[in-house]
Amino acid sequence: MENYKDTPQDRQNVNPFLHVWMHPKQTARFMIDVKSTGFAILVLSIGYIGSLLSGLIESNFMPELSPWIIALFCVILAPIVGIIGTAISAFIFWIFGKLFKGTATFSGLFKALSLSAVPFIALIPFYLIWLFTSPESLMDANFIGSIPWIFWPTLLATLVVTIWSVVVTVGVVGEAHQVSNWKAFFTIFIPTIILGIVFFILIMVLVIGIIGVGLM
Numbered sequence: 001m002e003n004y005k006d007t008p009q010d011r012q013n014v015n016p017f018l019h020v021w022m023h024p025k026q027t028a029r030f031m032i033d034v035k036s037t038g039f040a041i042l043v044l045s046i047g048y049i050g051s052l053l054s055g056l057i058e059s060n061f062m063p064e065l066s067p068w069i070i071a072l073f074c075v076i077l078a079p080i081v082g083i084i085g086t087a088i089s090a091f092i093f094w095i096f097g098k099l100f101k102g103t104a105t106f107s108g109l110f111k112a113l114s115l116s117a118v119p120f121i122a123l124i125p126f127y128l129i130w131l132f133t134s135p136e137s138l139m140d141a142n143f144i145g146s147i148p149w150i151f152w153p154t155l156l157a158t159l160v161v162t163i164w165s166v167v168v169t170v171g172v173v174g175e176a177h178q179v180s181n182w183k184a185f186f187t188i189f190i191p192t193i194i195l196g197i198v199f200f201i202l203i204m205v206l207v208i209g210i211i212g213v214g215l216m
Helices: 008-012 024-033 037-054 067-100 106-133 135-139 151-177 181-215
Strands: none
Touching: 024 037, 024 106, 024 151, 037 067, 037 106, 067 106, 067 151, 067 181, 106 135, 106 151, 151 181
């Protein structure tokens, strides 16, 4: 897929919440050139509501709380987590994109990456239904009982949305950096693997240290 070159007529027809599903590059260019950082924060804030709700699976997150309170927590935390997460990702992809001669700015990447949260909006109704109809089966890792009817549709939707979010992320990073999709993929893949290895080592050191203290 080539980097997108838009026209004023194209920009008039772009709805970021709908257009990004099939045209991530065009939508990313629209976000970078036309929309403000504030609008990007609005987009990622809505998307991260779905992301946080999906994170409730087997989380043991205060199961005694009312579903209404838990849902409100997700709404309040969404912009905070979204801004921090997107800013960190934008900084990392901005640095590693330079390895492939990427030309993106940090602000441009931030606005473009806000679109990667859009697919998670589709998960909001699934997880709200699950949260309000069977909160124990959603959040309790030790839940023993019948699986609610919403489980399989939600699982399928989560799988599709997660994969599509990755596709969108590759597309918007490529458009922001003005590089090919393959270079965008490695811009994302390389730091992800490095951070995964670093976290694995830190966890192993922590576990070994705890075991060592326990044996003393």
